[in-house]
Amino acid sequence: FTDPRDVFAINSLYTSLGYPLLPGWVPYGLDPCGDLWHGVLCVNSNVTGIVLNDSNLGGELSEGIGSFASIIQIDLSNNHIGGGIPSNLPVTLKTLSLSGNQLTGSIPDNISSLGQLTDLSLNNNHLNGVIPDAFLQLKTLINMDLSGNSLSGQLPPSVGTLSSLTTLHLQNNQLSGILDVLQDLALMDLNIENNLFSGPIPPKLLSIPTFRRAGNPFNTTIIPSPPMISPSPAPFELSPDFAPSLPYVVPPGQELQPSGRQKSSNSTKHVKLIAIAGLVSLVILGLGVCLLMSRFCKRRREIQKETKRHETYDHSLPKAKGNPKHDQSLQKPYYDAEKEAGLRPVAGNGKAQGRNMSMNTSEAVQQKDVKSTISYTDDALGSEMESMISDVLPPPPPPFLQTLSAERMVVNPIVLPITSGKHAMKNVNSAEFFTIASLQQYTNSFSQDNLIGGGMLGTVYRAESPKKLLAVKKLDTAMTKRQSDQEFVEMVSNISKLQHENIVKLVGYCSEHGQRLLVYEYCRNGTLHEALHLDDQIHRKLSWSTRVRVALQAARALEYLHEVCQPRIVHLNFKSTNVLLDDELAVHMSDCGLAPLMSSDSIRQLQGSGYGAPELELGNYTCQSDVYSFGVVMLELLTGRQSYDRSRPRGEQLLVRWAIPRLHDIDALSRMVDPSLNGCYPSKSLSRFADIISLCIQSEPEFRPPMSEIVQNLLQMI
Numbered sequence: 267f268t269d270p271r272d273v274f275a276i277n278s279l280y281t282s283l284g285y286p287l288l289p290g291w292v293p294y295g296l297d298p299c300g301d302l303w304h305g306v307l308c309v310n311s312n313v314t315g316i317v318l319n320d321s322n323l324g325g326e327l328s329e330g331i332g333s334f335a336s337i338i339q340i341d342l343s344n345n346h347i348g349g350g351i352p353s354n355l356p357v358t359l360k361t362l363s364l365s366g367n368q369l370t371g372s373i374p375d376n377i378s379s380l381g382q383l384t385d386l387s388l389n390n391n392h393l394n395g396v397i398p399d400a401f402l403q404l405k406t407l408i409n410m411d412l413s414g415n416s417l418s419g420q421l422p423p424s425v426g427t428l429s430s431l432t433t434l435h436l437q438n439n440q441l442s443g444i445l446d447v448l449q450d451l452a453l454m455d456l457n458i459e460n461n462l463f464s465g466p467i468p469p470k471l472l473s474i475p476t477f478r479r480a481g482n483p484f485n486t487t488i489i490p491s492p493p494m495i496s497p498s499p500a501p502f503e504l505s506p507d508f509a510p511s512l513p514y515v516v517p518p519g520q521e522l523q524p525s526g527r528q529k530s531s532n533s534t535k536h537v538k539l540i541a542i543a544g545l546v547s548l549v550i551l552g553l554g555v556c557l558l559m560s561r562f563c564k565r566r567r568e569i570q571k572e573t574k575r576h577e578t579y580d581h582s583l584p585k586a587k588g589n590p591k592h593d594q595s596l597q598k599p600y601y602d603a604e605k606e607a608g609l610r611p612v613a614g615n616g617k618a619q620g621r622n623m624s625m626n627t628s629e630a631v632q633q634k635d636v637k638s639t640i641s642y643t644d645d646a647l648g649s650e651m652e653s654m655i656s657d658v659l660p661p662p663p664p665p666f667l668q669t670l671s672a673e674r675m676v677v678n679p680i681v682l683p684i685t686s687g688k689h690a691m692k693n694v695n696s697a698e699f700f701t702i703a704s705l706q707q708y709t710n711s712f713s714q715d716n717l718i719g720g721g722m723l724g725t726v727y728r729a730e731s732p733k734k735l736l737a738v739k740k741l742d743t744a745m746t747k748r749q750s751d752q753e754f755v756e757m758v759s760n761i762s763k764l765q766h767e768n769i770v771k772l773v774g775y776c777s778e779h780g781q782r783l784l785v786y787e788y789c790r791n792g793t794l795h796e797a798l799h800l801d802d803q804i805h806r807k808l809s810w811s812t813r814v815r816v817a818l819q820a821a822r823a824l825e826y827l828h829e830v831c832q833p834r835i836v837h838l839n840f841k842s843t844n845v846l847l848d849d850e851l852a853v854h855m856s857d858c859g860l861a862p863l864m865s866s867d868s869i870r871q872l873q874g875s876g877y878g879a880p881e882l883e884l885g886n887y888t889c890q891s892d893v894y895s896f897g898v899v900m901l902e903l904l905t906g907r908q909s910y911d912r913s914r915p916r917g918e919q920l921l922v923r924w925a926i927p928r929l930h931d932i933d934a935l936s937r938m939v940d941p942s943l944n945g946c947y948p949s950k951s952l953s954r955f956a957d958i959i960s961l962c963i964q965s966e967p968e969f970r971p972p973m974s975e976i977v978q979n980l981l982q983m984i
């Protein structure tokens with residue numbers, strides 16, 4: 267008979283996976299080895315492996331798998347397993363492959379106990395949080411793949427002790443910091459693409475046979491080496507993170523030497539290649555500058571024409587802009603500024619023009635302030651010029667064809683438009699373009715301290731810009747890769763047009779180095795989910811009338827998307843975590859206009875969360891699907907229960923299923939009200955609230971009322 271510890275472990279796994287149909291497997295089976303369960307490898311009476319990759323498994327992994335006595339291989343890759351990674355993995359494991367699932371949460375600390383592990387594949391899941399500092403004992407680990415998740419933070423120091431590691435894949439995460447910790451590893455294959463690593467790249471990494479690193483904002487710091495002032499100096503030394511995007515030209519006859527102390531021919535070749543790439547970038551940049559300048563000239567001519575027209579036909583000023591006086595004051599500064607700055611459209615060298623531009627002090631200060639976050643309006647030519655100058659030709663002097671002095675020189679990170687496609691690097695409607703460097707600065711390199719939370723689409727950070735507090739949503743690359751640059755900018759453009767007091771305002775966006783981020787106004791009081799289920803202090807403030815008001819404001823936001831916007835917008839992810847609250851507990855709905863990013867997987871996840879309307883299962887969703895989700899949020903407000911709560915008894919886990927039969931029975935209804943309200947609600951109001959819910963959560967979408975009707979009903983209650 268199979269070892270009882272293995273029997274217990276495999277049965278608990280079978281249960282948590284939801285008893286999938288697998289040849290030979292039976293619930294509570296006693297002899298998986300003897301009964302030849304499919305995918306179960308045994309030696310005598312011990313389970314040594316479970317290999318069920320690509321088996322269409324769902325459910326979750328159970329903590330019980332820690333009981334396997336001598337298992338050495340678990341391969342459950344390419345299934346649909348959700349939930350977290352168990353915190354007590356069997357210590358005998360050599361291979362753990364959970365890639366291509368829907369695992370969430372963070373990598374557990376207890377991987378530190380897997381002292382015999384050789385292969386770890388957790389790639390292509392939804393893991394988030396930092397990589398734990400838990401690799402000290404993993405001396406036998408050869409291959410590690412954590413790519414395609416939402417891992418953030420810096421690489422922990424113990425990664426540097428993985429002495430057997432040859433393959434490390436970390437691409438498509440949100441990892442940040444420097445790479446020093448990797449420099450002494452015996453890596454043959456390193457992929458760190460599409461993260462937020464910053465430079466400099468340790469020189470040793472450049473000799474890794476396969477080293478892929480695109481899509482990281484490595485800084486462009488150029489630091490001449492100490493030998494510059496020593497008796498036998500190298501001509502100059504470039505930091506090895508000398509990115510192709512840095513416009514630099516190698517002076518003839520001079521040799522580039524990587525900042526590593528030994529000069530290997532390999533790395534010299536590398537640097538030469540990089541220098542050539544730099545030259546190409548220079549040409550592209552030059553062309554870009556000319557293009558921008560010619561655009562600027564064209565725009566200026568247009569504005570001059572427009573102004574003339576306005577001067578002649580004052581009545582043609584748009585009414586919305588208020589009185590003509592105000593409009594004049596709007597127009598004047600940029601002409602004055604232009605005059606004072608001595609700016610004239612010159613088709614020639616925009617660089618020199620930018621540098622020679624004389625500015626009065628306030629303009630200079632203004633230019634400094636707007637370096638990364640320049641506000642762009644069609645009217646603000648001066649601002650556009652500043653934007654061009656600071657985006658394309660940032661001070662200090664551009665490093666074009668420039669020989670380095672013996673002094674230490676640091677060129678601030680230059681973010682060039684080349685990698686971002688022609689649609690990026692521009693403000694879109696009211697949304698400012700942010701550089702990734704500026705967002706890094708505002709979020710302290712996307713530090714854990716600034717991490718607010720994360721969801722299906724990405725991770726949200728608190729960002730302190732000089733102007734105000736912001737929330738930066740760093741979109742998961744796995745979610746955004748389906749969208750082209752143009753589609754992304756169009757999406758930003760659409761979101762930026764949403765203007766409603768109950769919808770979170772999009773302040774700006776960033777699309778650089780393969781990363782896409784959305785920048786929103788910051789809401790201080792968290793989400794309705796937190797207020798209802800996590801934060802006792804705010805929960806106490808949620809009186810009945812406050813709840814009705816919250817419902818009304820959320821309803822108004824959805825009404826706006828469905829019935830005011832043209833074309834109408836389906837939110838598709840309406841839930842209490844997307845109802846943000848401000849200091850006055852007023853609603854600011856988030857994630858509006860992000861439906862184009864939702865994959866079928868995320869929609870499936872939505873269903874599991876208890877908010878998804880039944881028709882989502884068939885891939886159909888309309889505004890009426892939002893109405894259903896709205897009904898679920900109203901249920902949360904009424905009951906104080908979560909839409910799906912695993913900790914409750916089976917029949918009560920799914921809020922809708924539990925609530926439906928109770929909504930029409932007065933006694934049952936009063937019993938289901940959030941106990942924290944202590945009976946403080948008008949019973950008439952309660953039953954009207956329940957009636958609206960019943961209408962919203964009907965399974966037939968066409969029977970659900972439009973949001974405007976719900977708004978009216980809620981208004982009457984108030």
Ligand SMILES: Nc1ncnc2c1ncn2[C@@H]1O[C@H](COP(=O)(O)OP(=O)(O)OP(=O)(O)O)[C@@H](O)[C@H]1O
Binds near residue numbers: 720792856
């Ligand atoms: N503008 C904001 N101001 C303050 N906090 C915010 C803001 N936007 C999001 N958050 C916080 O970040 C958390 C994560 O938000 P996000 O939208 O990424 O995930 P979610 O809505 O919880 O889940 P999902 O994206 O899967 O629907 C939210 O729960 C909220 O606490």
